[in-house]
Amino acid sequence: MKITIIGAGNVAWHLAQALQKAGHTIVQVYSRTLSHAEDLASKVNAIPVSEFSAVHADTDMLIFSVKDDALPACIDALAGHDLFAVHTSGTVPLRLLSTHFSRSGVLYPLQTFSKNRTLDFRQVPLFIESAGAGTGEQLSDVAHTISDKVAEADSEKRKWIHLSAVFASNFSNYLYTVAADLLKEQQLPFEVLLPLIRETAQKLSTLSPEEAQTGPAIRGDQRTIDAHLQLLQGHEQWKTIYELFSRQIAAYRET
Amino acid sequence: MKITIIGAGNVAWHLAQALQKAGHTIVQVYSRTLSHAEDLASKVNAIPVSEFSAVHADTDMLIFSVKDDALPACIDALAGHDLFAVHTSGTVPLRLLSTHFSRSGVLYPLQTFSKNRTLDFRQVPLFIESAGAGTGEQLSDVAHTISDKVAEADSEKRKWIHLSAVFASNFSNYLYTVAADLLKEQQLPFEVLLPLIRETAQKLSTLSPEEAQTGPAIRGDQRTIDAHLQLLQGHEQWKTIYELFSRQIAAYRET
Numbered sequence: 001m002k003i004t005i006i007g008a009g010n011v012a013w014h015l016a017q018a019l020q021k022a023g024h025t026i027v028q029v030y031s032r033t034l035s036h037a038e039d040l041a042s043k044v045n046a047i048p049v050s051e052f053s054a055v056h057a058d059t060d061m062l063i064f065s066v067k068d069d070a071l072p073a074c075i076d077a078l079a080g081h082d083l084f085a086v087h088t089s090g091t092v093p094l095r096l097l098s099t100h101f102s103r104s105g106v107l108y109p110l111q112t113f114s115k116n117r118t119l120d121f122r123q124v125p126l127f128i129e130s131a132g133a134g135t136g137e138q139l140s141d142v143a144h145t146i147s148d149k150v151a152e153a154d155s156e157k158r159k160w161i162h163l164s165a166v167f168a169s170n171f172s173n174y175l176y177t178v179a180a181d182l183l184k185e186q187q188l189p190f191e192v193l194l195p196l197i198r199e200t201a202q203k204l205s206t207l208s209p210e211e212a213q214t215g216p217a218i219r220g221d222q223r224t225i226d227a228h229l230q231l232l233q234g235h236e237q238w239k240t241i242y243e244l245f246s247r248q249i250a251a252y253r254e255t
Numbered sequence: 256m257k258i259t260i261i262g263a264g265n266v267a268w269h270l271a272q273a274l275q276k277a278g279h280t281i282v283q284v285y286s287r288t289l290s291h292a293e294d295l296a297s298k299v300n301a302i303p304v305s306e307f308s309a310v311h312a313d314t315d316m317l318i319f320s321v322k323d324d325a326l327p328a329c330i331d332a333l334a335g336h337d338l339f340a341v342h343t344s345g346t347v348p349l350r351l352l353s354t355h356f357s358r359s360g361v362l363y364p365l366q367t368f369s370k371n372r373t374l375d376f377r378q379v380p381l382f383i384e385s386a387g388a389g390t391g392e393q394l395s396d397v398a399h400t401i402s403d404k405v406a407e408a409d410s411e412k413r414k415w416i417h418l419s420a421v422f423a424s425n426f427s428n429y430l431y432t433v434a435a436d437l438l439k440e441q442q443l444p445f446e447v448l449l450p451l452i453r454e455t456a457q458k459l460s461t462l463s464p465e466e467a468q469t470g471p472a473i474r475g476d477q478r479t480i481d482a483h484l485q486l487l488q489g490h491e492q493w494k495t496i497y498e499l500f501s502r503q504i505a506a507y508r509e510t
Contacts, residue, residue: 161443168451169452171496177468177507188416204452209431216323220324221322223322224322242421
């Protein structure tokens with residue numbers, strides 16, 4: 001299939017390469033920053049463009065993989081083309097595309113992507129949704145060429161999945177950043193925490209997160225909590241997190 | 256070595272079994288709740304006791320593995336014995352023991368332990384500290400019989416390591432609980448998030464948490480943030496977390 005990628009961020013970066021490796025032809029990569037388009041285009045043997053007027057219609061599928069803020073403007077700019085238009089956003093409803101394109105779909109990869117991190121795309125869960133004649137089968141076929149974990153989810157379900165992912169992944173990662181900064185201030189290496197962080201994630205293969213909860217707040221260990229709040233004097237942001245989480249975990253324990 | 260375990264919680268549970276497997280003799284297991292002492296004692300072929308007066312002195316090492324709140328009372332109750340006394344707390348200074356016992360130490364395992372979850376204790380980082388003649392070598396020897404990752408850390412360093420672990424592990428796990436609850440409300444299975452949670456942890460083997468950060472807040476994607484806050488109406492606790500983290504991540508981006 002001939003595919004055009006609109007966007008060159010983290011998701012576009014991994015998705016375009018997975019599609020190309022699966023045998024699809026990436027025709028063009030658009031980014032409003034030409035160097036970003038060039039970086040990705042060079043990886044997938046595509047033509048980089050930085051003007052919407054340069055995006056041509058000789059393609060089968062247009063995949064919008066830009067941040068939600070930028071999506072409406074990108075769609076408006078390319079809405080004249082009679083193409084199968086797909087976006088990759090967790091939160092944006094399919095309707096945003098289906099009102100502009102007779103064939104439209106969503107291909108939402110539930111994963112955290114960074115350009116400098118390689119991963120096995122076949123293990124990435126893909127949630128799909130589509131509108132228009134023949135689109136269901138076509139999008140499912142494309143999704144299966146790159147992932148073993150394809151499932152359907154409508155726009156309503158998808159936005160809840162995305163929201164939960166922000167808590168489970170983006171916010172957890174920020175907690176790792178706080179931990180790293182705390183250790184750095186004491187000239188201690190962040191690496192000491194890696195076995196703990198991995199086990200915290202791995203536990204969930206056999207325990208629910210509720211069962212897996214450990215630490216001073218769930219034990220009701222006020223002596224430790226007080227000592228930690230004392231250490232956090234002068235780090236008001238982190239202290240706010242500590243108090244908030246300890247309170248919510250304790251409340252959870254009592255339900 | 257003959258070892259007596261004071262406590263039967265998650266840490267005592269895993270530590271006692273690791274010590275017994277390594278060839279040490281667990282003499283007695285104390286818990287103020289006899290059934291808890293019995294549960295662990297039956298695993299390590301020890302005698303369960305629930306009265307401090309029943310803890311006898313025919314042992315080489317006394318390991319206190321109780322919550323910090325309970326530690327002072329346990330130490331007071333057993334302070335008459337001339338034994339090598341060790342505790343497993345991240346936050347409590349060695350001094351709390353060394354003022355009562357001529358030989359004292361700390362054996363702090365940096366890991367999240369749940370009774371229903373087995374793990375490879377040899378991969379658990381152990382931070383040790385001691386006071387008194389010959390204690391350094393003896394504690395190091397014992398630690399090496401159960402773990403490949405033994406390091407020294409004084410009470411000051413250890414408390415920062417413990418604090419950072421609460422952020423990286425206990426608080427992350429609470430975020431998994433929030434995500435699970437959000438999905439449950441929508442009749443969606445928590446398992447969809449497992450590849451994402453694992454990758455979020457695994458990324459740290461090649462990226463710093465700062466480099467690994469993804470999501471709407473770090474992208475400055477206000478449209479998604481607003482949509483998520485809208486979804487969280489009626490879940491004020493989770494909304495508070497969402498706003499706090501989005502604000503702190505955005506601030507981090509700008510530094």
